[in-house]
Amino acid sequence: MHHPNSYQVARRTLRFTGPVTSLLQGISCGAPLYVHARNWMAELASIVPLSGMVVDEDEKSVFFPEEGLNLSVQAVEAVHGVEIEYRNRQALALEIATCGEPRTLSVVAIPNISAMEHFTRSLNHHPADVLMEEEYQKWREEFIIRPVICSCCKAAADERRAFPELNPLTGIFCHAIEHKLELRCGIVSPVIGFTTWLRPKDMQLSNGILGIIAEDGKSMLEVDFGICHTLRIVCRSYDDEPFTEICLYDSLGTAHFRIAARGWDKDALWRSMCC
Template identity: 25%
Template sequence: MDPRHFLPVPIRLRHSRADFLERLSSVGPLCLRAKNLAVELAAMTDPGGAMLSSEDACWFPSSGLSFDHARLAGVHALRAAQLTRYPGVVELDFVGERHPVGFAIPPDGASALVKLVADFCEGECEHERLLEWRSAIVQQFEPCGCCKASIDLKRAHADAHPLAPILADAVQGGLEFHCRVTGKSFCYERFIQPAKIDLNGAITVNDMASLVILRIDPALLHSVQVGTAVIDRETRTVVRAHDLLGNEALVLSLPGDEHAQAWRRYCAVAGA
């Protein structure tokens, strides 16, 4: 199927139907993306039809995603301009979240996406209307004039953020992190062994096959703390980062404590 001929406008899906999330978990391999104010995590995964739920929470255990079902405000299927080869993306919008959680379906899953949209279609929604609806469920982040200049400067010098040398150490040493990106309504967890790092306007790392990508906005990630913790009888180094609004946005951890002292020095030098 030519993806250019599918989803010319967004489609609202009947997410309140009892079987919708189970069907979504069964569409096959996909790219799952979650983003908060300062951090974005995307990974190729296959939910494998595994979905667990309670009265308020839902889990896709094989993909590392959990979310507050009670805060799910709407679901739309649409084309993503930056994913021209993909026939579409199913986006879950939550009350209070600035960005939807996206399930991008690759070409091999086109038929499954077409059937999902056909079975759960509620109606068309023009792009402008979708943007208006989204702006009504969350307060947009608008920095003041003086902060905008600081934001531009920090993005231009992403290498000055303490996470830049921390992640560079991971690339050089072949370290594997457990990575957790959280919002008010979701938690997305993956393992990533950074193999490449890019500091052009953001801090971006991906693994060797580019199956997992972590992107950090150095201007909006305000503070970084490095500590150690004993988890399941194992000592781990834990890196916690909060955004400008004080919300925990990212947690990285790995076994051992041999890197903790050096990484604390990076934070001290950067004033984080």
């Protein structure tokens, strides 16, 4: 999926051979880290203080309850440590691959924000093989899988990408930016879940991708309108608090992303933007 070059792969990569639970436990010391989750439709990222990991042996998953992050350990197929450039600064990323996606979850230590020394020292304690950039790029190209759709669905997806300004979600985010709404956004997937609050400030439409940057500059999201086939608006309650929620689905009816705002008053307004 397109991303506005907040970071790029650099020259040296480690392929870790130890358990991913140990790696995540080691780096989550409570210092701020850039957490970036992806699925076929969407991306969601935020700088959060990662700590308090919980391992569910029965579900074979790990959870960071305070940060709204969970990962299926049994779905992990590879883990890499990558030296990268993050907004013109050298940084280090732990990139976790699941079936068909080389970077389902990226956890990035950022200079002057994260505990770089702790992050580096923790990764160095784990066994790993060194890969050259060419090896890693070749592996990514061979590993990545994107949805295969029929010609009719492809034509419809191409049309949605060609006219992103007509998508109801564009209007909904314009309204959220204008009225400074705080939104609860979440990646939905059998292998990764990540939820964070953000207040949208800037929106970009490029190649059929909706990009949002948060007001505080610490969070971002992207939605591929080609994959986003349907949206459904529902009223829900979380911890007895009312929310209006938008669920985004692909053409097979699989949910990939959720956006929610406090209160049920958004229901009629958001529905009117879908007509």
